[in-house]
Amino acid sequence: MRFATAAPPHLPARTSIALTMRRVLYALVPAAIAYVWYFGYGLLINMLIAVLVAVACEAAVLRLRRRPALPYLTDWSAVLTAVLLAFCLPPLTPWWITATGAIFAIVFAKHLFGGIGFNPFNPAMAGYAVLLIAFPAELNFWLPPRGIEVGLEPVGIGDTLRYASTGRLPAGLGIDAISAATPLDAVKTGIGQARTVAEVGSGAVFGDFGGRGWEWINNWFAIGGVWLLYKGVIRWHIPVSMLAGLIVTSGFFYILDPGNHASPGFHVFSGAAMIGAFFIATDPVTAATTVRGRLVYGASIGVLTYVIRAWGGYPDGVAFAVLIMNLCVPVIDHFTRPRVYGHERR
Numbered sequence: 548m549r550f551a552t553a554a555p556p557h558l559p560a561r562t563s564i565a566l567t568m569r570r571v572l573y574a575l576v577p578a579a580i581a582y583v584w585y586f587g588y589g590l591l592i593n594m595l596i597a598v599l600v601a602v603a604c605e606a607a608v609l610r611l612r613r614r615p616a617l618p619y620l621t622d623w624s625a626v627l628t629a630v631l632l633a634f635c636l637p638p639l640t641p642w643w644i645t646a647t648g649a650i651f652a653i654v655f656a657k658h659l660f661g662g663i664g665f666n667p668f669n670p671a672m673a674g675y676a677v678l679l680i681a682f683p684a685e686l687n688f689w690l691p692p693r694g695i696e697v698g699l700e701p702v703g704i705g706d707t708l709r710y711a712s713t714g715r716l717p718a719g720l721g722i723d724a725i726s727a728a729t730p731l732d733a734v735k736t737g738i739g740q741a742r743t744v745a746e747v748g749s750g751a752v753f754g755d756f757g758g759r760g761w762e763w764i765n766n767w768f769a770i771g772g773v774w775l776l777y778k779g780v781i782r783w784h785i786p787v788s789m790l791a792g793l794i795v796t797s798g799f800f801y802i803l804d805p806g807n808h809a810s811p812g813f814h815v816f817s818g819a820a821m822i823g824a825f826f827i828a829t830d831p832v833t834a835a836t837t838v839r840g841r842l843v844y845g846a847s848i849g850v851l852t853y854v855i856r857a858w859g860g861y862p863d864g865v866a867f868a869v870l871i872m873n874l875c876v877p878v879i880d881h882f883t884r885p886r887v888y889g890h891e892r893r
Contacts, residue, residue: 563622564623565622565623567780568623570775570780571627571775572630574772575630575634575768575771575826576771577767577770578767579591579594579634581760581763581766582764584693585692585693585759585763586690586692586693586760587703587704589690589707589711590638592708593633593636594633596633596642596646597632597646598625598633600645600646600649600650601625601632601649601652601653602620602625602629604649604653605653605658606620608653608658612658612662619662619663622663624663628649628670628674629649629671631822631826631827632645632648632675633645635671635819636648636678637685637686637689638689639688639690639707639710640685640686640688640711641685641711643714644682645711648675649674651673651677655673656668656669667833667873668833668870668873669830669833669869669870671827672827672866672869676870679866687732689729691752692758692759692761693760728752729752729862729863730813731758731817731818731856731863732862734809734862735856738807743807744805744806744807744809744810745806748809748813756812756813757816757817761817761818762817765816765817765820765821765822766821768821768822769821769825771825772786772821772824772826775829781825782841784842785828785834785844785845786825786828786829786845788841788842788843788844788849789823789824789845789848789849789852790815790820790824791845791846792847792848792849792852793814793849793853794811794814796849796853796854797810797811797813797814797853798810798811800857808857814853818862818865819863819866820852820865823848823865823866824845827869833873835876835880835883836880837879837883837884838883838885839885840876840879840880847868848868848869851864851867851871851872852865855867855868
């Protein structure tokens with residue numbers, strides 16, 4: 548009598564790629580709600596466009612590669628890439644820009660290297676970096692957060708849809724009348740104009756210690772990240788070391804010259820620091836795999852983020868810091884390998 552057996556280790560898997568991706572998406576829901584509350588429905592429109600294009604590209608490339616489409620389309624990895632990309636884009640982003648980022652993320656950053664599990668660069672950040680370089684002006688059109696519309700024209704869902712689909716606003720309404728600089732951009736520009744951080748920080752886009760609205764969005768990113776830690780989806784090494792690297796570096800320069808360097812709290816709760824620490828840098832495919840390597844990897848991203856913010860050409864440096872450290876992962880893993888028992892360490 549023959550008994551059907553599964554492949555070793557003969558134990559049912561407690562997790563899967565699809566379950567992991569869905570949990571990450573669940574953890575992003577509170578931050579998405581806060582984002583929509585403060586900046587309008589543009590995030591949802593960007594998500595819809597990015598998800599549709601990413602899934603279509605995934606299906607097309609799988610067909611070209613003669614791979615079964617259903618297992619890959621139902622693992623939610625393309626959806627998560629699209630959602631993370633959408634979080635990085637301004638609420639007012641024309642559809643073709645969002646679509647371009649999704650196409651590059653899926654086709655070039657993911658499948659060109661062999662698909663999920665083989666891509667050396669984080670696909671969402673690769674797509675976003677291409678958009679930053681190709682469309683710098685369009686990616687600066689950020690809406691002011693809820694509560695400071697004074698002097699700026701409010702933008703409803705109808706106008707947002709119009710701009711996303713056509714790239715145009717209603718007659719008589721210019722982009723300068725509805726857009727505002729992000730807190731990171733305001734600080735970078737103000738310091739370049741010989742103003743102090745305190746003078747720049749008196750603007751309406753600033754909250755208690757970070758960007759108005761961004762403080763709460765980043766709080767929800769952190770809460771979602773803690774839930775992922777509780778569920779075992781991610782480990783603490785990369786988030787803690789990345790935030791520590793950003794806090795220590797920014798704190799050092801803040802102590803030296805608080806007039807020209809923002810506080811650590813500002814850097815942590817403005818921009819993409821929290822989503823980068825818990826949702827982007829922790830990508831299991833592109834991050835370091837050893838324990839010491841994760842600490843080095845995360846801390847380096849934090850330091851590079853500050854360096855790019857302070858002296859680079861972009862207000863926020865999370866995307867480029869992650870991509871640079873993705874490139875360094877093989878070297879980090881090589882030099883941080885744990886000792887193999889039974890072998891002498893040399």
